[in-house]
Structures are given as C-alpha cells and as structure tokens.
C-alpha cells in the first residue's frame with residue numbers, strides 16, 4: 001500500500017506538533033522517520049494509523065482518502081517500543097489473537113490459524129518458543145513475537161514506533177539486520193520511528209528527517225549523508241566538523257592552506273573522512289597536533305588539536321582506515337598537516 005500525506009498540520013493547544021508535512025511513500029518501501037526528541041515522529045505515525053486526526057491535510061492510502069477512516073479499518077499493523085504482549089497468553093496464543101477476534105464470518109478455522117501461527121514463528125525464527133509465556137522470553141525475542149503478531153492479520157502497512165528502543169546495543173544491531181531481511185522477504189510498506197541516525201541509515205531504504213514538526217529532507221540514506229539539504233541535516237546525520245568562516249577561522253583555514261575549495265558560504269561542514277592528515281615538519285608552520293585516537297572497528301577516529309580558535313572548538317575529528325593510520329606512524333603530540341578534501345557549505 002502506498003502512503004501519501006498532503007499538507008498535514010497538527011496542533012496540541014497552541015503548540016504546533018506538525019506543520020504542513022507532505023510526504024509520499026511508494027508501496028514496499030522501508031522508511032525511517034528520524035529526528036530529535038519531540039520533533040513530531042510519533043504524532044505523524046499516529047496520524048497515518050488513524051489514532052490521531054490531523055487539524056489540516058489529508059491521508060491517502062493507495063490513492064484513497066482515509067483521513068476520516070477509523071484505525072481498525074485501515075489494514076495497519078503496529079509494533080511499539082514497550083509492546084505489551086498478553087502476559088497470560090502463550091506466544092502461540094498471542095500471535096493467534098488478531099485472527100481469533102475477527103468477526104465470525106471473516107474468522108479463519110483453528111486449523112488455518114495454527115498453520116499460520118507456525119509459519120509466522122518460522123518467519124521470525126522462533127518456532128521453538130510457541131508454548132512459552134512472554135515473561136520467559138528475552139527482550140529481543142519479545143519484539144520479534146510482537147512483529148509476528150502484527151503480521152498475523154496481513155496488514156498492508158506496518159508501523160513501528162522505536163521498535164528496538166528498549167533493547168541493549170548488540171541485540172539492537174542483530175534485530176536491525178533481521179528486520180531488513182524480513183522486509184526484503186515480505187515487501188510490506190513499513191515505517192519505523194527512530195532518533196538513532198545510525199539505525200535509520202542501516203535499516204531504511206528511505207529516510208525522512210524531521211525537525212520541529214517539519215520535514216527537513218527525504219531521500220535514500222547515501223543521498224542524505226552525501227548531500228544534506230541544510231545545516232540541521234548535516235549535523236544530525238553523522239559526525240561533522242563545523243568551521244565558521246565569518247570568524248577568525250577563515251584566516252586560519254587559508255593560512256594553514258587546508259581549504260581546497262573557495263568559500264561558498266559562511267559555514268563549512270566537513271565530514272571526518274574528508275580530512276586527510278600527514279606528518280608535518282616542525283618548520284611547516286602547521287599549528288595542528290595529534291591529540292588522541294579511537295578505534296571504530298575498521299576505521300580510526302583521530303582527534304586533532306588546533307590551538308587557534310575555530311567554530312567547532314579547538315578539536316577536529318578525522319577518520320581513516322586502520323591501515324592508513326598505521327602507515328602514517330603517528331604518535332600523540334606529533335604535528336600534522338591537514339588537508340580538507342570536501343566541504344558542504346551553508347549560510
């Protein structure tokens with residue numbers, strides 16, 4: 001099912017939670033709604049679901065206006081952060097629930113339900129847990145059962161509100177990959193809410209960045225990372241060094257000879273992997289020294305100290321593959337020459 005939102009606005013009292021939000025989600029996409037706390041992600045999800053009515057604007061599902069339609073008739077499945085499975089029901093009965101409460105003439109037979117539940121348990125790779133109760137499951141298992149339960153009624157759209165928010169980092173990472181694979185198998189149009197940019201970039205085919213009730217940018221993860229539409233998106237997606245050229249830094253950048261491009265704005269945002277460093281001789285005049293570094297798996301994050309003031313403070317971050325860092329053979333305190341390969345400019 002495709003989703004089209006036209007000029008959605010929603011106020012709570014005098015507070016504008018959403019302002020003129022328009023969004024098109026083609027059928028089969030896996031979309032992340034990404035933004036800081038309070039930016040309106042959950043409100044937007046609830047409006048798509050029919051749990052909240054917009055003050056202005058329309059919600060179209062598969063081209064049909066469903067703005068006034070009740071939540072129960074929209075064919076939408078939900079998974080929430082603290083999804084409460086029924087504690088007194090086994091895993092099997094939890095998943096079967098949505099089918100058993102259907103009106104009598106739509107209700108499938110118990111034999112059909114049993115087959116379906118086992119197929120879903122296989123899909124979420126937890127068939128061996130059918131007879132357990134929710135309290136006997138790990139957090140990650142509970143979320144997968146919650147997903148199986150949402151899928152049981154064959155929703156046309158799946159909405160997930162911070163589905164892995166309450167889980168620890170390694171379980172979250174496994175479930176991200178798992179959700180991606182599951183989506184590739186099922187192709188149900190899915191929207192998940194997250195405030196974690198890494199999660200959005202890793203899982204989603206499309207990312208929608210929200211800020212203060214407005215959409216800042218929508219696009220594929222790579223597009224948003226490589227071509228941020230504005231300073232907010234640039235700062236929110238991944239780490240960035242910010243240089244303020246209206247201040248003394250313009251001189252610093254030019255004197256140090258590290259500005260490869262002509263200024264095209266007041267603020268230069270530079271991704272850590274767009275900063276190259278080499279060991280500098282004492283006489284080179286480069287004021288920058290190597291302060292520290294951290295291992296991020298296959299890459300190294302290098303912390304540089306620039307004693308001359310700049311907009312992001314005196315610390316700059318560069319990133320490079322481990323191999324490259326080893327070749328440089330640097331020690332703490334070494335003087336380095338810095339070369340910026342690329343910047344995004346904003347005013």
Ligand SMILES: Nc1ncnc2c1ncn2[C@@H]1O[C@H](COP(=O)(O)OP(=O)(O)OP(=O)(O)O)[C@@H](O)[C@H]1O
Nearest residue numbers: 012015017035036037038039040041042043044195
């Ligand atoms: N029922 C309500 N009554 C009043 N204000 C509300 C209500 N629901 C949400 N808000 C406000 O609207 C804004 C958006 O809330 P929403 O839950 O959509 O944000 P969010 O982006 O999902 O945040 P978080 O990541 O913290 O969950 C917030 O400032 C919130 O306080």
